[in-house]
Amino acid sequence: MISSAQGSISDNMNGRHEVYRSSKSALNQLMRSYAARHADDGRALLLMAPGWIRTDLGGPKAPFSVEESIPKVVDVLISKHGRPGLEYLDRDGNTVRW
Template sequence: MTQSQKHALIVGASRGLGLGLVETFLARGWRVTATQRRPSPALAGLGSEALRVETADIDDDPGVTALHDRLASERFDLIFVVAGVATLAHDPAHAVPRDVAAQVYLTNAISPIRFAEAFLDRLVPGGSIALMSSILGSVGLNETGGWETYRASKAALNTLARSFEIRHRAENVSVLILHPGWVRTEMGGAEADIDVATSVTGLADVIGAQLGRPGAHYLDYRGETLAW
């Protein structure tokens, strides 16, 4: 790695947006460490010398600790937690089994913040923590309903991300809370507005423009600020 080469940790990169972000940052000359929950042929197939692949599940605290130890010598300009779930997202909250709703909340809100806390000491000065949120996490913009437990989990993530930034404000921590757009992925569905390439190109541009900016910033893939 050259002294000027930036290094990204992309968490949840086996497919979809995470995989697209890995490809995009590699193409832009970054070094990338990518995590997968289980072996990903697509990720392995990238075959770049600038790519390191690790296996970890953000819901597994011992696994996250082990990853932190394995990456003891690494420092990152960007730590981007992409991983998330949308289990039974189309069912109203009262119809979702309690254990399923609880797991959506843990995976989408609690685990990303726990990961950010665990890896904050791996962030270089002038770097950013990024968290994959959604416009559906905006309480103010919720005028259509639907996706109730998913919406709630992303709204919780947004709130926790702001609290995380406030807790570390004396350290000038940069937290980017990002909406990728409605993307044609397994989660977004075939009717979504944009493809993965459009989303990840926009996200990478936004990150490049905002990298290291202190505070908590809720932005979409075009760089527009979203209402909380």
């Protein structure tokens, strides 16, 4: 699932973008509940926070292009293969705090 670091409740120190943040927090909660209910499945589940990307949503000031970001996202997806359970990771494979 594509989430965002802005979905992190722990890292929300300055507010702003409340509607976007809450939608991503809700997605994170949904996936956490799903993972708990299916803990014995052995599935690899991932909430991906790709960073601020230059798109229609991200705008022209975002530091990364889609072309720069996608290879990193794919690398994280591949590294998650075979590792069961839910993780919330950024595009560099670092854990994002819940």
